[in-house]
Amino acid sequence: MREENGLEVGLVGKPNVGKSTLFNALTLLDVPMAPYPFTTVEPNRGIAAIRAPCPHPEKGTPCTPGNAKCVDGTRWVPINLVDVPGLVPGAHEGKGLGHKFLDDLRVTDGFIQVVDLSGATDAEGQIVAPGSQDPAEEVQWLEEELVAWVVEILGRDFIRQARSVELEGKKVEEFLLQRFTGLAVTPAAIAAALRATPVDRARPTHWTAAERESLARGLLTASKPRLVAANKMDHATPGLAKGLAENVDGIPVVATSADAELTLRRAARAGLVDYRPGDPSFTVRDPGRLSPPQTKALDGIRATITAWNGTGVQNALERMVFDRLNQIVVYPVEDETHWTDGRGRVLPDALLVPADTPARGVAYRVHTDLGEGFIRAIDGRTHRAIGADQPLTPNAVVRIVSRK
Ligand SMILES: Nc1nc2c(ncn2[C@@H]2O[C@H](COP(=O)(O)OP(=O)(O)O)[C@@H](O)[C@H]2O)c(=O)[nH]1
Ligand SMILES: [Mg+2]
Structure with missing residues (x-):
């Protein structure tokens, strides 16, 4: 199940930090989760989505989404997500799921490193006293594993x-x-x-x-952009969050509670709460329908996300895609006045492309023929021509004029 031409983001980290929980939350697929190492032996692939404003309100007509559904003017654009288990010290020498782990990482466009902000899991993922482990060290340690791996290939x-x-x-x-x-x-x-x-x-x-x-390090930095999800923020050990601050060694950090996000998405699917991923709050539909444990769990989550301004999960994925992978969403159409395709569908596709992709490159992404026969692109808002080498702006509505 891979979104064609789509981005692939990996979730990486030592065992027991919450990768599979994060994966399940972001995809709402069910994979085994348990508080012991290597629950997830096969990499799990699924589809997650990032948000982009839909241009349809500007036209005053509803859209007809194909790939990315539109909810109240927000498009949910799919990306591939892979849960990559098996990072332990010595992975590059084959420890843990070493080589399998690195193989899964090879094909990702970048990855989110999940670390444990409660500081209660050791390098092998065993439960230890809260605060006894420093998540900033996990980041440096993954870096060294990856550098050793690239040095070995070189x-x-x-x-x-x-x-x-x-x-x-x-x-x-x-x-x-x-x-x-x-x-x-x-x-x-x-x-x-x-x-x-x-x-x-x-x-x-x-x-x-x-x-x-040094070359290996440079290659890694340039080819595998990273973000840190400081997970289990609901059990954060004070001080550890400070150590990570906004970034660690230049890698941005987003605090998350995968657990809270998963619970909220499931509760929303069950119709118990109104919650949209990325929202800083939720509302219970009918408090009378909740069992006492459900009420207690949701109260706990409310306290956490009030303190942290949301679960951070959707935000982490979006910062990865927009800031780290430098992607923009564009809307190719065939009719630049009505923003429709050949069958009259309004804004059918939302396409993720690197921000520096020239118009011709976007045309290639829509169809090889469009790229090969490219004449010019037309901006659906200004109706001005866009040259082959010119990049598009975020959320551009664009018609490609092609000989083919
Ligand atoms: N407190 C807390 N526990 C979490 C959070 N996310 C995951 N966990 C728990 O951490 C344990 C390991 O999670 P799992 O997703 O299997 O970790 P993985 O080995 O990295 O895939 C499970 O007991 C999860 O319920 C979180 O945000 N907060
Ligand atoms: Mg797992």
Whole structure:
């Protein structure tokens, strides 16, 4: 079940921090959850959604969504989410679910690292005294695992390969791109890594171990954007939240309660509460229908989300997609006046694309033929032409004019 051409975001972290709970909340799919390590042995894939304002109120006509449903003027745009279990110290050496873990990570566009803000799980996910573990260390520790992994890939048969680069006068960019094809690394990420670590491009055999490590770090930063979900905020140990603050080593942090979000989404589905993901509050429909334990659970959740201004879960996913993966939503149409497709459907598609995608690239995403025959795009609001190389603005309504 993969949304075609869609983004894929991974959920990563040591066992027992709440990855599967977060996954279930964001997808409302049921996968096993239990307070012990490795409940989730197979990676779980599902569809989550991020919110974008729907342009339909500007037209004053209802929309006819295809891929992304519209609720009161908000579109819910699907993305792929994968729950990646198996991170333990030494994962890059095959510990825990080591290589499987790294394999799942390879294809993601970026990931959310879930850490335990209660500080009550050790590196293997065993329950320990609250506050005895520092979640900021988990972030550094994952970074080191990933760097070790990339260094290892870079180092495979390195000297022989590097020598052939030198003999054949091959471009080092090409060499690195080939090396990391499996890692979903783009030429732009390689260029960024090479800017950050100015190695001698003509002589890779001379690269020092420190240079290779620094290159690996740069590649990771550029190709796997990350966000930290500081989970179990409902049981946060005071002080730990401060240690994470707004970011840890430059990686933004969002406090979450996956547990509260899952309960609220389930209660909403059961018709017990009115709650929309991302809302800072909820209302109970009929307090008389709730059992005493339900009332107690919802009271607890209310206290948490009042203190933290929501569960943070939807917000974390959206910051990942919009801020870290730098995506925008655009609405391709065939008729720039009525904002319809060929069958008269209003704003049928909401498309997620990287913000710097030129208009022609957006055309390719709609259909290869549209990209190949691209003449120009037309802005559905201003009716001005948009050139092939011009990026679109967030929430653009756009018609692609094509020869094909
Ligand atoms: N207090 C609290 N517990 C949570 C939260 N999210 C998950 N948990 C609990 O943490 C335990 C491990 O959760 P799970 O999702 O299986 O963790 P995973 O191993 O990382 O997939 C379960 O008992 C969850 O109910 C949360 O936000 N707050
Ligand atoms: Mg799990």
